[in-house]
Amino acid sequence: MTTIQPTHRRGATRLTDAGRDIATMLWRDTIRTARQPEMLVFAVVMGVFFLVLFNYVFGGAIGAGAEVDYLQFLVPGVFVITALQGAQQSSMGLATDLAEGVTDRFRSLPMSQVAVIAGRTLADAFRNLVGLALVALLALVMGYRFDSATGAVAAILLATAVGFGFSWLGAAIAAKVRQPDMVGMLSMFWLFPLMLASTAFAPADSMPGWLQPFATYQPISVASDAVRGLCDGALDTGDLVLAVGWTVGLLAVFAPLSIRIYTETD
Amino acid sequence: MANALAKRFGEVVAVDDVSFTVGASEVLGLLGPNGAGKTTVVRMLTTLSSIDSGSASIAGHDVADDPDAVRRVIGLAGQSAAVDEKLSARENLELFARLYKLAKPIRRRRIADLIERFDMGEFADRPASTYSGGQRRRLDIVAALVAEPLALFLDEPTTGLDPRSRAEVWDAVRSLANEGTSILLTTQYLDEADQLADQILVIDKGRTVATGTPESLKRDVGRDVLEVSLLTDDDLQSARRLLASEEGVSIDPEDCRIDFSITGGTRQSLDVLRRLEDQAVNISDFQLRRPTLDDVFLALTGSSADEPEEISR
């Protein structure tokens, strides 16, 4: 019998191996997405939903009296929300893998265990880019105007980056909970308050005073403000620093944590 | 290979001091009832669970110290299928082959071979979520073979399979062992261990209760039992007198039945029946009961070995 027994790998080879594993996991994800095109639909449905609903249903009320057109305010916030929603798929996907047991095989394979999660979060980031481009198209059709094309691209990239940070948080929760339906329930608890008490849909000064400090500095708000700045060509550097800071912070905490929880043996 | 393995989950001692060695081309059958600790042993050896105490090595690599090296030489088909339900069998195998870093030409050839050899062509290209239980099981076992492992772990590989699929798995295990693979197989079926294993390790409540070859184990603990039902009480009494000198006889007056532990095969059974027949003892019925796992366990765990009545329960 011919035995495949690769020689010991160290350092650089180990890194390229991790890269190959991530590429493999991304390949797996493309097949899964192709098999369930509804995954792509889910990636944009929330964005479309908020865009249409808030603009046509609440737009009149919320925008009334403001000097700017509400759609101009809304679209950047919707980008951030769309990216966040898309990032939830990492969480669900990992929980499904854990529940179905395929992670047991991954853990018995000579592969980078980081790739199991990184493959997912990166796949979500790519899906988010596509989803955000679609939402941007819809916004344009609805009459939204970007300040510049560069600004639009930068805005979409920043929203995707923030979503990427959050998908590691989702992965950590999934690695702990392991049940897709529980993960879905839990996301209602942290994601919705964070989404609604943010500057994604309304400016902070329209909120009750006690809520304003939170609503100004929480990650979804600073991300919305920064993305809005990029879209409008009126970027406040402070917003950008905060948004990037939050993203880096999320990654720094939840990337190692999710991998620790995932690789923890019982 | 494994030395004094132990594992506890909180208060539950899942595995307690289990040791064994499996050589190349050898099949070890790990036998035990539900909750015995079989899966826990497999999970510890395949790096999925940590080892609380004791040690294990596979192909010279220590399981706790160098899990990566171990993962390169093992194949695992766990108790429940571990495949991607959305992917087809071919795609699943491709996925695992890529993760083993097999080069593309090797990958292609290997996967085509496996699909052909295990007769999966018919369903290889539709998603695993559409498979029958047996088909999924087969994919799971084949997935463990992608990188031609030196050591193969099969946790209850035939549970839930129909007789034909079971026979196919048995054939596969035999030929893999012939090719030099060391195999650890857990099962609840004595006949399966009997068919496949060179060595059997019986565990119960995490402890080793017996080890040996299938032959020695059956000889020692799970004898064939000849159950002879007699027509009347008188017949029972004469049978008892007649066979008083024999070992392993137990009487069940309520059912008017006499049970013999048979060690000498068919010949001994015939001999017993012939002696009863010669003395004109009226036999209403008889049957030869092969040892079941139940018998082995009752015999191995506790006083039942000294109380043959228990064996004929």
Ligand SMILES: Nc1ncnc2c1ncn2[C@@H]1O[C@H](COP(=O)(O)OP(=O)(O)OP(=O)(O)O)[C@@H](O)[C@H]1O
């Ligand atoms: N993660 C866990 N947490 C707590 N207890 C566990 C865990 N895994 C296994 N156990 C316990 O350890 C014991 C051995 O379980 P194990 O799964 O190894 O049995 P088994 O021999 O494979 O049984 P079966 O034939 O039912 O598959 C059982 O009492 C089980 O409840």
Ligand SMILES: [Mg+2]
């Ligand atoms: Mg088990």
